[in-house]
Amino acid sequence: MQQPRLPKVAVIGGSIAGLSTGIALRCLGCEVQIYEQSPTPLRGRGGGLVVQYEMLDWMASHDIATLATLSIPGVERQFLDRDGRVIQRFPDSTPFTSWDAVFHQLREVFPEACYHHAYECVRLSAAGGQPVAEFASGERVEADLIIGADGVGSVIRRHLFPDVHPVYAGYVAWRGVFPESLAPAEVVETLARRFTMFQARDFHLLSYLIPGEHGELEAGSRRLNWVWYWNTDEERELPDILLDTDGRAHRSSVPAGKVQQRHVATLRQRAEQHLPAMLAQLVHCTPEPFIQVIYDLQTPAMTKDSIAILGDSACVVRPHTAAGTSKASGDAVSLAQHLQAADFDLSAALPRWQTERLAVAERLIHHGWRLARNSGLGK
Structure with a gap:
């Protein structure tokens, strides 16, 4: 029996979604190259996250990581009042980890020779019936299948759906990540192995411990992680807080160390006014808080011809679902499964994959909206 021809795949974007895609397809024997626009290794993006068990099972089955090596297990979930x-x-056994820990485990198993830094994709074109990725350097890469895993600002999505744009959800997430050694012992003791939440009328804050910057899990080497969601007016407030210390205007986030001190001072003042004393301490102990803007995004499709998009490039779910990272990994694993089931016939596999994953995204999007409304957040 003749073996099916395996596609040559170019993945645009080398973060967690791109690496998950690359690993899943390489496991089937596909030739996969990942093109990441950053000229330097990615690190420290986004802080803490929850990895769903489906993603953990996939990582364990491919000898990438296990629950014990990747995350700090929770024991309880607790809600605090103003006092x-x-x-x-x-009881709550949610596994807490970090962007760094997941990324580095994935990056370690993907071949160095197939991961390319400083490749900023600027457009797509076609040659001989195949898609071509064009880069800022002038280089062109032709492939059987081009996959956009380049996040909320996706170039690949703009090529497929130029009229689809991220829509501001009406609030931002202030975040903090720092070594537990910088916090008072009583704060660490109260938060350790617990998912701690404080809910007010129109905001909420959550906190949990995550692995150290290099994946350390032992006490004393972990990091404290918190997220505080605020409603923020799109016209009066948002442009101001997105202007960094260098005067640069950001769109989706202001990184640690770049938030203007007057905004950090306002953050700490609000913490004193509105948070329980222990959580106010947590905010005050944070050397460099950072900001992430919450957006909604939903595309009408995830594939066209021999081009596909997945993860945040295709659909963004609210962070309250704790499912964004696992959704991206699920998109990648499902794509590999459908390609294999269709003997790598793209015209058969891609529509089936799209139907399945759009339905998943739809459920998560609506779930996230409900959670936000219940917390008094957003439009």
């Missing part, structure tokens, strides 16, 4: 008293507490 810092625990008003509800129940």
